[in-house]
Amino acid sequence: MEAFDLNQTFVTIGDVVLSRGDAAILAAALFIIIALFLLFAIWRGGKNRHEQETLLRQVADERARSAESRMAELVAAQNDLAGRLASLQQNATNNQAAFSKQLDERLTGVTGHVSKSLNETTQNTQKSLAELQARLAVIDTAQNNIQTLAQDVVGLQNILQNKQTRGAFGQSRMEAIVQDGLPMGAFEFQTTLSNGKRPDCTVKMPNDAPVLVIDAKFPLEAWNMIRNAQTPDEAKVSATQFRRDMEVHIKDISEKYLLPGETQETAFLFVPSESIFAEIHENFEGVVQKAHKSRVVIVSPSLLLLSIQVIQAVLKDARMREQAHLIQAEVIKFMEDLTRLDERVRKLQNHFNMTARDVDNILVSTDKLTRHGAKIEALEFGAAQVESSEKGEAGKPFLRAIDGGE
Numbered sequence: 001m002e003a004f005d006l007n008q009t010f011v012t013i014g015d016v017v018l019s020r021g022d023a024a025i026l027a028a029a030l031f032i033i034i035a036l037f038l039l040f041a042i043w044r045g046g047k048n049r050h051e052q053e054t055l056l057r058q059v060a061d062e063r064a065r066s067a068e069s070r071m072a073e074l075v076a077a078q079n080d081l082a083g084r085l086a087s088l089q090q091n092a093t094n095n096q097a098a099f100s101k102q103l104d105e106r107l108t109g110v111t112g113h114v115s116k117s118l119n120e121t122t123q124n125t126q127k128s129l130a131e132l133q134a135r136l137a138v139i140d141t142a143q144n145n146i147q148t149l150a151q152d153v154v155g156l157q158n159i160l161q162n163k164q165t166r167g168a169f170g171q172s173r174m175e176a177i178v179q180d181g182l183p184m185g186a187f188e189f190q191t192t193l194s195n196g197k198r199p200d201c202t203v204k205m206p207n208d209a210p211v212l213v214i215d216a217k218f219p220l221e222a223w224n225m226i227r228n229a230q231t232p233d234e235a236k237v238s239a240t241q242f243r244r245d246m247e248v249h250i251k252d253i254s255e256k257y258l259l260p261g262e263t264q265e266t267a268f269l270f271v272p273s274e275s276i277f278a279e280i281h282e283n284f285e286g287v288v289q290k291a292h293k294s295r296v297v298i299v300s301p302s303l304l305l306l307s308i309q310v311i312q313a314v315l316k317d318a319r320m321r322e323q324a325h326l327i328q329a330e331v332i333k334f335m336e337d338l339t340r341l342d343e344r345v346r347k348l349q350n351h352f353n354m355t356a357r358d359v360d361n362i363l364v365s366t367d368k369l370t371r372h373g374a375k376i377e378a379l380e381f382g383a384a385q386v387e388s389s390e391k392g393e394a395g396k397p398f399l400r401a402i403d404g405g406e
Contacts, residue, residue: 170216170272171200177301178203178214181308186315193263197256203311205264206318212311213257213267214304219245223276239283246280246287254294268307269298277303 178187178201191202191211202211222242229235249269257267269291271277277300280287291298299307320327 170270173272173301174200174214174216174270174304177304178308181305181312182315183312186311193257193259195256195259199257199267200270202263203308205311206315210261210263212264213253214270215249215253215257215267216270216272217246217249219249219276221245223273223279226279243284243287246284247290250287250291250294250296253296258295266295266297268304269296270304271298271300274300274302 225238
């Protein structure tokens with residue numbers, strides 16, 4: 001039998017030649033590696049099963065503990081729920097009692113408010129009725145006053161139909177306007193002129209100038225005839241009568257009251273009615289022209305008031321001119337006092353400026369003292385100050401600061 005040669009070539013791979021011994025060694029090594037791998041796999045499988053069993057036991061324990069915890073939580077939640085139910089029941093009971101109490105209070109308040117409102121309504125109604133009665137009484141009084149006024153108007157109409165009383169009415173209006181517009185002593189009523197005639201009013205003019213004559217005329221009859229005319233012929237006749245009456249009045253004033261050197265060259269014919277004045281200037285131009293030629297000015301109450309105001313201004317200016325020297329002297333005294341006041345104010349201003357400078361110097365000193373005090377408080381000393389303090393001169397900087405030094 002041929003001997004087994006381990007060195008005999010077993011297989012050739014490229015340039016590598018494996019002998020039978022090498023092949024046996026490789027086979028043994030491969031067997032060992034496979035055996036070790038199988039053993040590792042068996043050990044690994046046992047370890048994994050142990051770990052799985054341990055993990056399963058841990059999961060089971062964890063689930064058991066979780067179940068116990070959940071059970072405890074459920075029991076606690078049940079207890080808490082029972083407590084909350086009891087609290088809710090108690091709150092519901094309390095809320096029901098409070099609601100009942102509040103409802104009773106509201107009902108009581110509403111009842112009192114309704115009663116109060118009814119009482120106030122009753123009082124207001126009674127007050128309104130009382131005010132209504134008072135107003136009805138006022139209305140009755142006003143009605144009586146209207147009736148009285150109507151009677152007075154009828155009486156005034158009767159007065160105006162009488163020439164003498166009508167003249168007195170016109171003169172009274174003229175006198176009221178003059179008295180309201182001029183000071184006492186600047187006018188006279190029913191003054192007798194040098195020719196023996198007596199105009200209704202004379203107004204004194206400044207600088208001893210002749211007086212101004214004012215006479216009141218009131219042609220009511222012709223005016224009423226114009227207003228009551230039913231036909232054009234009646235209106236024409238009434239207008240002719242009215243023109244004639246006005247021309248007579250103008251002629252009387254021109255002949256009786258215009259006296260050279262004693263009265264002004266112009267006189268006033270006072271017509272105590274704005275409507276008649278307007279009618280004269282609108283429809284009786286001839287009367288107005290005749291009045292101008294006769295140097296008679298027809299005036300209504302408003303124009304007379306304006307003329308009186310102008311005369312008052314002229315009188316006031318004349319008085320001021322008479323007192324001009326006194327006014328000038330007072331102005332000179334006033335200017336002297338004003339000059340003295342200006343000098344005193346300037347002196348006072350200088351004192352204020354000096355006081356302001358002193359206050360500024362005091363503020364500078366106090367600022368320096370404040371800074372030095374801050375340095376002393378913070379112990380901010382230089383080397384020179386330390387040396388001087390060692391020699392007994394530590395207080396000198398502070399003393400210099402008080403004396404005004406730095």
